[in-house]
Amino acid sequence: MMKKWLLATGLLAIFALSNAQAETVFVTLEKDNAIAVVDPIAGKLLKTIHVGQRPRGIALSVDNKLLYIATSDDNTIRIIDTTTLKEVGQLPSDKDPETFSLSPDGKQLYVSNEDDNLVTVIDVAAKKSVKQIKVGVEPEGIAVSPDNQWVASASETTNMVHWINTKTLEIVDNTLVDPRPRAVAFTADSQQLWVTSEIAGSLTILDVKTKKILKTVKLEVQGVTAEKIQPVGIAIDKNRRFGYVAMGTANRVAVINAQTFAVEKYLLVGQRVWNLAFSPDQKRLYTTNGISNDISIIDVENQKVTKSIGVGRYPWGVVAKP
């Protein structure tokens, strides 16, 4: 009897423990018109859910209950319940949404409309588009600062970061950066904006206060030609110790000291690494590898790639839900 009870509590404890660690990773699959649901601890693809044409950008709501997914070829952002995995609504993103960013309070969503040179501002609760802001040619990377003051929008062909004031929803400044800027990311303290430039193979760090360039970091890997180094996704840890940059066809993630901006390491991951996301506890970093059709898991503390999990065709965006 006692033994049985012990076993039961033991099992319960193990269950509780694994549950505490458990998290779910969602990956958009551009070519499968689906999202992959992954248990990263077990290293398993749990299921694949059809969502719509060409899903790319993905984000979690503030309370983690909803997923927002840009289905580019359907010209809409779909809202998926993270428990039932069923679609519960849509947001009017206008044409060809690819990347978007949610305000820290979850009230606004800002979408890049690449074909129309616009940023669409959506009121999430009302599911209505409230404004369209004219930006440069082919807007792509977009981010809202954690202090909710700024929206940074990068246009790929104009080679600029446009600074949009979140109160007035107008562009107040523009910063010229290296050719073909792709992704933008604010540091947690909202003091810096990091920008990757795909064809220059560089990372530019901007000072949010002055909107000027603090530093340009050229990414170089021995034995890899400069043209293969095409940086895209960025992830910076909360304490601004390290920033990580996905390097596209160089198949590596650059580990950058976020204080000195020195590149400390290049981690070899899957082919054409595209976007990055931290686990909720920031102990792991997930990468989407577009050509090898998998995600890699990086152990952040040891800066080592520990696992790769096949997910489906053209994994693009990734988020991790606790």
Added chain:
Amino acid sequence: MKKIVTLALYSLFAMQLGFPHCVLAKSKAVTHPQKKAVSKKTEQIQTVKIAYFTQEQQAPAALSNLDPFIPNKGVEGANLAISDNNTTGQFIKQQYSLTKIIVGLKGDISQEFMKQVPTDTPFVLVNLPAAQVNKLADLPQAQQKLIFDVASIDDGLRNEQCRANVLHLLPSRAMRADALAQWMMKKRWTKWFLVVGTTPEDKLYAAAIKRAAKKFAIKIVAEKNWTHTFDARRTEQSDIPVFTQNIDYDVLVVADEQGAFGEYFDYRTWIPRPVIGTQGLIATAWHKTHEQWGAIQIQNRFFEQAGRAMDEPDYGAYLAVRAIGEAAVRTHSNQMQTVKNFLLSDQFTLQGYKGNPLSFRRWDGQLRQPILLAAPRSLVAVAPIEGFLHPKTELDTLGFDEPESTCRKK
């Protein structure tokens, strides 16, 4: 009534693009006058002046009616790039203007260049056959200008006949032939049967193919001139099987730039072999099947503007205007020498929707770029092909590299 509606629609369209005054007219310069001193604000705006110079071409004899003759190849690419540049320009107080000059069929291009290209316009896109490019480049009026050759593929213009005031946007024949050869090396299809057409351009294409074969140790096992008819009914049934008989080869390479007979080879050869060259698998700067690296974006934007797919001269003109824009934005200048210096510097990189950044070869003014290898309805590969190495940039495995160039710019 219908006419008025069309005209109104056109004006609306033109206005959207930011060209309120651009109406194509024969032998007439069409400029957008920048009204001076409208307000203090406009005075600070820097205008970058670009001209587009071309001549009407006789529609060539068509092999079939499948592809309509497109008279305005090139200019639509320049229009799109001007609109892109102006979108960027609005944020930094720059404005880009395009003066279009279209010389009539019988017009004298040198005369018209002197008469119509404004002296204050330092950048001139030229869309003309190869033989006419230097006629313009050598004019005294062209010495303080930078000429962008957006259409020629001639190797001579990039070698012994090169000019210091000319940049070439499209890949030369040598670059194309090298691109094909790299892919053939990868496939190990290294025994070529070369079929050459009758025009001087066909001979130049064949020369590039032979140069590439030598460079990559490919064997040309047979070479024949096509002297037969250009009539489909007769050709495909009897001539081609006989013409290709008794030769042991891996691929048939056809040199027929006009498209007079090359399409007839596929499926009609004596033994089953693929066709490459000017037909079959082609090497090109741009192709409608290309959608990687953001290319789908520009394909869509172009189609929306022009109502047709983008062709090579359109791409050449687009890149030329974008290159000027990129240099003018980075240098904050609209001056020829400043822009030119930047274009030829290491800092210059241009996004060309082909993955690798594009830049100019300093030794011959050629734009270095990846080359698409395309079948009619699918993109087969993009050269340089993986494994062909180069100490500086793999893009320079295509065409004339610095040591082999015979360009001594004057």
